[in-house]
Amino acid sequence: MADKTTSCTIERYVPLVDFLGAFLGEDCEVVLHDVRNPDNSVLAIANNHISGRRKGAPLTDLALRLLKEGAWKERPFVMDYKTQSRDGRPLHSATYFILSDDGELAGMLCLNMDTSSLVEAHGLLERFIERGRLMPRRPEPDVPHTLETFAESIEDLTDSIIRQVVNGAAIAPERMTPDEKMAIVRTLNEKGVFLLKGTVAVVARHLAASEATIYRYLQRVNG
Numbered sequence: 001m002a003d004k005t006t007s008c009t010i011e012r013y014v015p016l017v018d019f020l021g022a023f024l025g026e027d028c029e030v031v032l033h034d035v036r037n038p039d040n041s042v043l044a045i046a047n048n049h050i051s052g053r054r055k056g057a058p059l060t061d062l063a064l065r066l067l068k069e070g071a072w073k074e075r076p077f078v079m080d081y082k083t084q085s086r087d088g089r090p091l092h093s094a095t096y097f098i099l100s101d102d103g104e105l106a107g108m109l110c111l112n113m114d115t116s117s118l119v120e121a122h123g124l125l126e127r128f129i130e131r132g133r134l135m136p137r138r139p140e141p142d143v144p145h146t147l148e149t150f151a152e153s154i155e156d157l158t159d160s161i162i163r164q165v166v167n168g169a170a171i172a173p174e175r176m177t178p179d180e181k182m183a184i185v186r187t188l189n190e191k192g193v194f195l196l197k198g199t200v201a202v203v204a205r206h207l208a209a210s211e212a213t214i215y216r217y218l219q220r221v222n223g
Contacts, residue, residue, distance in 0.1 A: 009098065009099075009100045030045065032108075036106065040154075067105065077095060081094075096108065
């Protein structure tokens with residue numbers, strides 16, 4: 001739970017969400033996250049038809065990764081990274097890090113611009129213009145170029161991240177060795193999954209292991 005100082009810091013940005021949403025238009029989703037409450041981090045959201053999220057939705061997997069990696073300690077914002085909406089539309093995204101008075105990360109102000117109409121227009125131009133191509137701006141170095149999960153609930157977010165990691169393994173969980181399962185736990189930990197409540201039980205279910213085993217893997221990974 002965020003303390004009073006942090007809450008005041010974040011609340012100052014709530015009116016900015018509607019302001020930016022109105023100015024940037026319906027193709028740009030504006031989201032304010034309280035990172036001290038990752039399970040229900042969305043404090044305010046404008047143009048939420050882009051992701052389908054509502055107030056009280058959790059942090060995305062990408063936001064968890066930025067939080068876990070401490071990206072906010074290196075720069076005030078990240079931008080020019082590409083993600084996709086839940087229905088596959090391309091999004092041009094940016095995240096501004098909000099710091100509390102004590103210099104800790106308090107929140108994130110995120111912009112997700114639906115560029116699908118621009119992509120369609122670009123495709124149309126390509127069919128008529130044979131010379132050259134409009135090249136997209138390259139992502140900022142070390143900013144993830146990945147699909148971002150816009151979940152409406154903490155259960156959806158947790159399941160989505162875990163499925164991505166487990167399904168990416170070359171072997172089914174039931175046939176994994178302890179070292180292979182610990183490697184999965186390490187990857188999930190790096191993605192910030194265990195910052196969310198109740199994820200140990202979900203991970204245990206997906207890996208066909210006990211919660212005690214997952215806690216033991218976590219101790220070894222963080223040791």
